[in-house]
Structures are given as C-alpha cells and as structure tokens.
Amino acid sequence: MGNHPLSKSPFSIAIAPDWEEFVAVIRRTHMPRRVHNIELFLDDEVQTAICERYDLQTGLDPNDPFFDLHLQVALQRFLGYDYVTCGLENLPMPTPTIPVEDTADIKRRGGRAFQEEHRGPITNWQEFETYPWPDPQKASTRELEWYSSNLPQDMCIVANGLFGHHAEYLTWLMGYESLCFALYDQRDLVRALADRIMDLSVATLTHTLQFDRVKVVWGSDDMGFRSGTLISPADLREFVLPGHKRMAQMCHAADRPYILHSCGNLSTILPDLIDDVSIDGKHSYEDTIELVTEAKVRYGGRISILGGIDMDFLCRATEEQVRLRVRETLDRCMPGSGYCLGTGNTVANYVPLTNYLVMLDEGRRYTSAT
Numbered sequence: 001m002g003n004h005p006l007s008k009s010p011f012s013i014a015i016a017p018d019w020e021e022f023v024a025v026i027r028r029t030h031m032p033r034r035v036h037n038i039e040l041f042l043d044d045e046v047q048t049a050i051c052e053r054y055d056l057q058t059g060l061d062p063n064d065p066f067f068d069l070h071l072q073v074a075l076q077r078f079l080g081y082d083y084v085t086c087g088l089e090n091l092p093m094p095t096p097t098i099p100v101e102d103t104a105d106i107k108r109r110g111g112r113a114f115q116e117e118h119r120g121p122i123t124n125w126q127e128f129e130t131y132p133w134p135d136p137q138k139a140s141t142r143e144l145e146w147y148s149s150n151l152p153q154d155m156c157i158v159a160n161g162l163f164g165h166h167a168e169y170l171t172w173l174m175g176y177e178s179l180c181f182a183l184y185d186q187r188d189l190v191r192a193l194a195d196r197i198m199d200l201s202v203a204t205l206t207h208t209l210q211f212d213r214v215k216v217v218w219g220s221d222d223m224g225f226r227s228g229t230l231i232s233p234a235d236l237r238e239f240v241l242p243g244h245k246r247m248a249q250m251c252h253a254a255d256r257p258y259i260l261h262s263c264g265n266l267s268t269i270l271p272d273l274i275d276d277v278s279i280d281g282k283h284s285y286e287d288t289i290e291l292v293t294e295a296k297v298r299y300g301g302r303i304s305i306l307g308g309i310d311m312d313f314l315c316r317a318t319e320e321q322v323r324l325r326v327r328e329t330l331d332r333c334m335p336g337s338g339y340c341l342g343t344g345n346t347v348a349n350y351v352p353l354t355n356y357l358v359m360l361d362e363g364r365r366y367t368s369a370t
Contacts (some may be wrong), residue, residue: 001163003198003337008055009054009078009293010054010357010358010361011357011364012361012364012365013359013361013364013365013367015080015219015364015367016154017076017077017082017083017152017154017155018033018036018082018154018164019082019083019154019155019156019215021033021036021082022046022083022136022156022340023215023256023257023339024151025157025218025304025337025338025339026190026216026257026259026280026281026304026338027257027280027301028336028337028338029302029337030337030353031334031336032225032337034182034231034302034341034364034367035330035363035364035366035367036039036082036213036340036341037080037081037082037335037340037341037342037360037363038078038081038190038283038307038340038341038342039073039081039087039254039343039346039347040085040160040218040220040261040283040284040345040346041346041347042109042346042347043061043106043346043347043348043349044108045107045108046090046106046347046348046349046351046353046356047075047105048074049106049353050075050079050353051071051074051075052079053353054078054309056071056072056074056078058069058331063238066146066150069143069146069147069150072084072296073150073151073155074197074313074350075150075227077152077155079107079119079360079362080363080364082154082155082156083155083156083158083215083216083218084123084147084155084157084158085157085158085159085160085218086143086145086147086157086160086161086215087142087144087159087160087161087162087204087208088119088136088138088139088140088141088161088162088204088207088208088293089139089140089141089142089143089305090134090138090140091136091161091162091200091204092132092134093134093136093169093172094121095115095116095120095121095172095173096115096119096120096273097114097115097116098114098115098116098122099111099112099113100101100112100113100114100115101285101349102260103352104348104349105349105350105352106349106350107349108140108349110211115171115176115237116169116175116177116221117176117177118175118177118178119174119175119178120171120172120174120175120178120179121188122173122174122189122193123129123153123174123182123190124176124180124189128189128193128196129193130263131173132195133164133200134200134210136162136200136203136204136207137203137242137335139204139207139216139334141207141211142226144208144211144214145156145211147213148211148212148213150232151213151260155212156213156215156216157211157213157214157215157217158215158217158218158348159205159208159209159211159214159216159217159336160217160219160220161204161208161216162200162201162204163200163201163202163208163219163247164201164203164205164217164218164221164243164244164247165191165197165219165220165221166194166197166198166221166239166240166243166244167195167200167221167223167231167326168220168221168222168224168238170190170193170197170240171230171367172193173193173221174190174193176230178231179327179333180231183231183235190239191239194239194240194243195266197243198242198243198246201243201246201247202246202250202285205217205247205250205251206250208301209250209251209254209256215256216223216257216259217247217251217256217257217258217259218259218260218261218283218349219244219247219259219261220239220261220262220269221244221258221260221261221265222248222261222263222284223234223236223240223260223262223263223264223269224262224263224264224266225263225264225265226264226265226288227265228264228265229264229266229268229269230264230267231269231276232266233269233272236269237269237272240279241269241272241276242272244260244273244277245276245277245278246277248277248279248280249278250277252278257280257281257307257330258278258279258280259279259280259281259282259283259304260273260282260283261283261284262283262284263286263289264285264289265289267290270282270299273322274299274302274303276300279304280301280303280304281303281304281306281338282299282303282305282306283303283306283307283342284307284344284345285305285307285308285310285344285346286310286311286312286345287312287313289312291308291331292305292307292308292329292333292344293308293332295308296338296339297332300333300336300338300339301336303338303364304338304339304340305338305339306339306340306345307340307341307342307343307344307345308329308333308342308344309325309326309341309342309343309344309359310328310343310344310352311324311344311345311348312341313332314323314343314351314352314355314356314359315350315351315352317355319354319355319358320344322355322358322359322362323358323362326341326359326363326366327362327366328360329341330363332368341359342364343359345357
C-alpha cells in the first residue's frame with residue numbers, strides 16, 4: 001500500500017497522503033504545504049486502465065476476498081489522493097434508464113445509460129406504497145468495516161452513498177417530466193416522496209457517521225442545468241434544501257464537514273446553500289456557467305472551492321494547455337486555503353487519460369515551486 005516508485009509512474013514528484021491537512025483545507029483552517037486533490041469518482045474503465053498501465057496489482061493477491069479494496073487503496077495512493085470513498089452497500093433504489101452505445105476511447109461494457117426523464121416508477125400513491133424501498137438496517141458495511149481496520153493511517157474515508165441525493169431521487173423516482181407536472185397538481189405526493197427520501201438519508205448517514213475513519217461526508221445532488229435550476233428555487237427550498245440542511249447539521253454535530261457536488265447553474269440558491277444549509281464546500285464547475293477561479297473570488301471566503309478544471313477543456317486541450325490552466329488556477333485559488341485540485345465534474349472514460357494524469361502531475365510540480 002506504499003507509494004508507487006516514480007520509475008513506474010507518470011508523476012515527476014512523489015507525495016504522501018495527509019488526510020489531516022486535506023480536511024483542514026476543506027475547513028479552510030490553514031494553508032497547506034502542498035496541493036491536495038479531489039474527485040467525486042473515476043469511471044471504472046479509467047481505474048482499470050490506470051491499474052493495468054502502471055501494474056498497480058503487483059504484490060496483491062487476486063484471491064483475497066478484499067482484493068478490490070486493497071487495489072482501491074493502491075490506486076488512490078498512486079494518484080495522490082488522501083482518502084478513499086465508500087458508504088453503506090446493498091441499498092438499491094431501482095429507476096429506469098435508457099441504454100446507448102458508448103463512443104469513448106475506453107469503452108464501457110454494455111454501453112452508457114441515461115436516466116429515463118419522462119416517467120419514473122412513482123407517479124401516484126399506489127406506486128409510492130408498492131415501491132421496493134430499501135431498508136438501511138439491512139445495508140452492508142463491508143467496505144466501511146474493512147477500511148476502518150486496514151486503511152493506512154495517513155488516509156481517511158470520504159463517505160458517500162444513499163444520503164444527499166434529495167433532488168436527484170425526486171427526479172429519478174418520478175421522472176423529471178412527471179415531477180414537473182406533480183409540482184403543480186400532486187404536491188402532496190412530492191411532499192411524501194421528499195420526506196421518505198429524507199428519512200432514508202438520515203438513517204443511512206446516522207449509521208455511516210458511527211465509523212471514526214469517516215472524516216468528510218460528500219453529498220451529490222445535481223440540481224441545475226446550464227442556465228438555471230431544474231425546478232424553481234422556491235420548490236428547491238421547500239422540497240430539497242431542507243434535506244441537505246439536515247445532512248449538514250448531522251455532520252457538524254459529529255464534527256465532520258459536509259461538502260456538496262451539484263451540477264448546473266445554482267446562482268439563485270447558492271446563498272441558501274452557504275448561509276442556511278451551511279455546506280462546507282462546493283464541487284462541480286463548468287466554464288460555460290462559472291469559472292472556478294471566479295467562484296473562488298465570490299465564495300471562497302465562506303466555503304471551500306473544489307475541483308473546477310473544466311471537463312470539455314480536458315477533453316480538447318494539449319498537454320501544455322492543461323499544465324498552464326492548472327498553474328493559473330492554482331495561482332488564483334490556493335491563496336487563503338480552501339481549494340483542492342480536480343476536474344470540474346468526474347474523471348469520465350471519455351477524458352483523455354494523459355490529460356488527467358498531466359493535471360495531477362502539474363499539481364505536484366506546483367507543490368515544489370511554492
């Protein structure tokens with residue numbers, strides 16, 4: 001589980017995890033000694049490609065029942081992250097999806113899947129009552145337990161999972177189109193659905209926070225598109241933001257920061273997220289909506305600003321353009337603490353692997369120059 005030798009690495013500088021400084025950056029309590037990295041996740045295809053290219057399985061026993069977790073630790077350390085992400089398992093919330101062909105260079109087996117936006121599994125009271133709601137008391141803690149006992153002491157767990165998807169589950173379970181109609185003529189059903197999602201989130205997060213190695217909680221809830229929110233700000237304040245506020249309150253009571261990934265233009269509700277919900281950090285930035293450097297100026301005195309190297313840029317840029325963008329971003333976002341380097345969204349399998357690794361390497365080089 002140690003650091004991978006630079007002779008088999010795309011990185012010019014070796015770094016070691018430091019979860020305590022990583023959390024301090026999210027809390028904005030002091031300036032870090034180096035740049036810390038953050039990603040919501042890497043697509044499985046990207047993880048496999050990196051593990052195979054750099055022989056990260058070397059020394060690991062593929063017959064070990066926890067081989068997948070050993071490999072995840074090796075991968076995260078190799079890439080320079082201070083944490084692994086996990087949560088409770090076996091909490092299915094089935095929703096319909098539409099399969100399409102995957103055209104990425106690193107293809108996904110079985111193609112890609114997009115959420116069915118017209119009609120979900122819950123559009124009336126009968127469907128609400130008969131939906132196979134998961135039971136958090138029956139969830140598996142396999143990963144949380146193993147990481148709690150075996151994760152190297154310089155790393156921590158960033159918890160994710162069923163909690164923190166308040167807007168997404170409303171749109172997934174009803175279907176976005178059906179939700180828009182229901183907000184007009186079935187608000188009592190929307191209310192019941194929001195309350196059930198809240199109850200599941202609270203139960204799941206309560207269980208997750210019992211694990212001491214969990215040091216950060218990461219909610220993920222896309223609420224917008226390029227020019228605005230998916231439903232009105234007023235409806236978000238009624239049905240969605242109270243869920244995130246409850247999550248933040250629970251995390252703060254347990255002395256953990258609560259950070260939020262949410263795509264889209266959230267300018268109308270970001271003051272609510274900062275001042276009322278009390279998120280500790282915001283993730284997901286897109287150049288066509290707001291540059292991460294502008295977000296740092298506007299909000300960096302109150303929350304941490306996370307990621308922000310635009311996905312479209314990473315897909316199209318040259319290596320030198322990536323390095324320049326990273327340096328300029330760090331020059332503007334590192335002062336005052338509260339910034340971690342990463343993509344504007346996630347490391348999708350259509351992002352050129354070289355550009356992703358170059359982004360990380362330039363963050364390490366910046367460390368040596370500051």
